[in-house]
Amino acid sequence: MESGGRRGLASAGGPVSATPMLRQDSGTGAEARARGPGAVGARRFLLCLYLVGFLDLFGVSMVVPLLSLHVKSLGASPTVAGIVGSSYGILQLFSSTLVGCWSDVVGKRSSLLVCILFSALGYLILGASTSVFLFALARVPVGIFKHTLSISRALLSDLVAEKERPLVIGQFNAASSVGFILGPMVGGYLTELDGGFYLTAFICFSVFILNAGLVWLFPWCEAKLSSAEKGLPARKDSAPWGRTDGHGQGAATPRQSTAGARPARPPWLEVASTLRDMKSLVFSETWDLFAVRLLMAVAVMLYYSNFVLALEERFGVRPRAAGYLISYSGALGALAGLALRPLLRLYRHDGRAILMHSSALTCLLLVLHAAARSVAVAVLCSSLLAVSTAVGRTCITDLQLAAGGARASGAVIGVGQSVTAVGRIIAPLLSGLAQEVSPCGPPSLGAVLALVAIFLMSLNRARYGGGGGGRGGGGGGSDKLKRA
Numbered sequence: 057m058e059s060g061g062r063r064g065l066a067s068a069g070g071p072v073s074a075t076p077m078l079r080q081d082s083g084t085g086a087e088a089r090a091r092g093p094g095a096v097g098a099r100r101f102l103l104c105l106y107l108v109g110f111l112d113l114f115g116v117s118m119v120v121p122l123l124s125l126h127v128k129s130l131g132a133s134p135t136v137a138g139i140v141g142s143s144y145g146i147l148q149l150f151s152s153t154l155v156g157c158w159s160d161v162v163g164k165r166s167s168l169l170v171c172i173l174f175s176a177l178g179y180l181i182l183g184a185s186t187s188v189f190l191f192a193l194a195r196v197p198v199g200i201f202k203h204t205l206s207i208s209r210a211l212l213s214d215l216v217a218e219k220e221r222p223l224v225i226g227q228f229n230a231a232s233s234v235g236f237i238l239g240p241m242v243g244g245y246l247t248e249l250d251g252g253f254y255l256t257a258f259i260c261f262s263v264f265i266l267n268a269g270l271v272w273l274f275p276w277c278e279a280k281l282s283s284a285e286k287g288l289p290a291r292k293d294s295a296p297w298g299r300t301d302g303h304g305q306g307a308a309t310p311r312q313s314t315a316g317a318r319p320a321r322p323p324w325l326e327v328a329s330t331l332r333d334m335k336s337l338v339f340s341e342t343w344d345l346f347a348v349r350l351l352m353a354v355a356v357m358l359y360y361s362n363f364v365l366a367l368e369e370r371f372g373v374r375p376r377a378a379g380y381l382i383s384y385s386g387a388l389g390a391l392a393g394l395a396l397r398p399l400l401r402l403y404r405h406d407g408r409a410i411l412m413h414s415s416a417l418t419c420l421l422l423v424l425h426a427a428a429r430s431v432a433v434a435v436l437c438s439s440l441l442a443v444s445t446a447v448g449r450t451c452i453t454d455l456q457l458a459a460g461g462a463r464a465s466g467a468v469i470g471v472g473q474s475v476t477a478v479g480r481i482i483a484p485l486l487s488g489l490a491q492e493v494s495p496c497g498p499p500s501l502g503a504v505l506a507l508v509a510i511f512l513m514s515l516n517r518a519r520y521g522g523g524g525g526g527r528g529g530g531g532g533g534s535d536k537l538k539r540a
Contacts, residue, residue, distance in 0.1 A: 098215075102224065104274050105208055108267055109232035112204045115263035117239030118246070118256050119179065121382055122375060124365040126253045132188045134362075138488020140192045141361070145480030147199025152477065155203045156210070164211040168271050174201035176264035183257030204267070205232060230390070237386045244379020344516045349452050350475050351509035352415060355502035356445050357483035358490070359422060366495045371431045381435060385442035392446035399447065407458075411451035412513050417444040419506035426499040 127137045159167035178198035185191040209225055216224045246256045363382070367373035373381075403409050418441060425437040490497030 101215075101275050102212075102227075104270060105212065106228055106231040108270055109205060109208055109228050110235040111263050111267045111270075112208075112235065113232045114235030114239045114242075115179070115260040115267075116202075117236045117382075117386075118243035119182065119260045121240050121364050121379060122243055122247050122253055122256065124362050125247070125368070125375065126185075127188065127191055128365060129253075130185070130188050130191060132191075134488040134491035136188065136488070138484040138486070138491075140188070140195065141484030141488075142481045143192060144195045144199040145477055145482075145484070147196065148202070148480060149474060149477040151200045152203060152206065152473065155201070156206065159207050159210065164207055164214070165271065165274070165276055168204065168207050168211070169268055171201040171204050171207060172264055172268040172271060174198075175204065176261050176268065178202075179257050179261040179264060183254050183261060233386065233390045237383045237390070240379040240382035240386070242379075244374075244376040244382075247375045247379075344512055345452065345456050346475050348411075348415075348509045348512055349456070350479055351505045351512070352418070352445075352448060352452070353476050353479035354483050354486070355418065355422065355505040355509070356441075357479055358487050358498040358502035358505070359425065359441065361483055361487035362491055362495070362498055366498070367431075367434065369495045370428075371434065373431060381438060385438050388439055388442040389446040392443045395443070396447065396450060407451050407455055408513070408517065411448060411455065412510065414444045414448040414451065415506055415510050415513070418448060419503050419510060422499045422503035422506060426496040426503065 123141070124137065127140065128134075132140070155167065155171065174197045178194050178196065178201075181190060181197075182194035185194055209228065212224055212228060213221060242259075243256050246252045246259070249255060364375055364378040367378045367381075368375070399410060421437045421441045421444065425434055425441070428434045428437065486501060487498045490501045494500075
């Protein structure tokens with residue numbers, strides 16, 4: 057599933073200094089004392105939050121690539137496995153908005169703890185699943201409460217100044233990506249031991265319990281102190297450390313009083329408002345952008361849905377080697393962001409053309425992977441797919457932000473995530489049906505969907521404008537990509 061967060065930013069008097077800015081300010085001891093304890097506590101808080109993101113994806117990526125193998129070992133057919141896999145996407149789709157509104161009401165600390173603990177419960181049940189029913193039951197708490205990274209990003213957004221926010225969130229994403237690179241290697245190694253999957257699931261449960269302990273021990277008071285020192289406009293319904301008492305409200309700044317004067321709406325009204333925003337965006341003139349995002353997301357998910365199982369059935373690749381390959385692809389995807397700047401120069405900052413060509417490359421690679429007769433060809437396709445999909449995700453997000461205008465920072469991103477959640481529902485079902493025909497079925501079907509997305513883009517070339525002549529903010533998209 058952001059490369060903009062890696063660019064340098066000018067120093068500003070924000071509520072919480074980002075790590076590079078803190079490093080830049082750490083000159084003499086007198087300057088450090090002048091800053092007070094808030095900056096040091098803020099930096100420690102950010103590092104703790106980065107560690108939570110790393111551990112979250114590290115634990116999850118140990119288990120998720122092995123799910124298709126495990127559910128098959130329990131006797132489930134590909135279609136049943138697809139239905140069980142879709143249940144996770146359905147729960148995520150309907151719980152994401154509810155959990156987000158609930159976290160604004162009860163505070164980020166309480167909601168983060170609850171989400172981590174219930175996710176840990178799901179992985180504990182998964183570690184004891186000896187039947188398809190228990191396997192499906194284990195996905196329920198994870199599907200409802202696995203919003204740790206979303207709440208963490210929202211917490212960063214609450215604590216960090218607007219000018220510092222992209223840099224800090226980019227650092228958080230980078231720390232999380234390291235966990236995704238390391239997790240499949242560990243999971244692939246453990247699963248080849250006796251009872252390896254159950255051991256891997258139990259270790260994932262332990263990682264989430266460790267994460268909950270870290271959140272409990274977070275220096276929340278120091279984060280509150282730093283925010284108060286730098287004048288963070290805290291909202292009444294989004295205090296990151298939980299509900300505020302009467303003393304906390306009495307010490308509010310004038311900006312805080314103004315922001316808190318607006319009464320907090322009940323969660324169900326927030327959900328209804330969000331759904332209305334989603335409907336207006338999806339049925340606006342940018343509908344084709346969301347359609348392309350959905351088609352490409354499902355195409356890529358079909359490829360990854362049975363990746364480990366297909367490698368074992370087609371080429372005899374063991375789960376350990378498949379885990380190494382997933383980690384290698386993850387590292388390539390992370391490095392693909394570094395290639396975006398020279399790629400933009402080559403394409404003269406035409407984001408539409410980059411998206412079109414990266415999607416065409418993805419389609420071609422899916423066809424080659426489906427037709428591969430050797431491991432070497434499959435590895436080559438996997439390597440190039442990691443790069444093409446990473447570039448494509450960046451371009452489609454930027455085009456959506458440009459087309460959304462003033463709504464881009466909020467509703468457009470939320471709708472994009474909801475579209476991806478819909479893909480998580482559709483992809484396992486289609487993958488299960490395609491696997492009934494052949495192990496090569498999912499990537500072949502993904503290539504067809506990618507071809508439909510390319511055809512849709514070719515019919516709406518003007519709307520994606522990057523080299524000028526684009527409608528509704530194409531030029532803005534190219535400006536954003538120039539700064540990426």
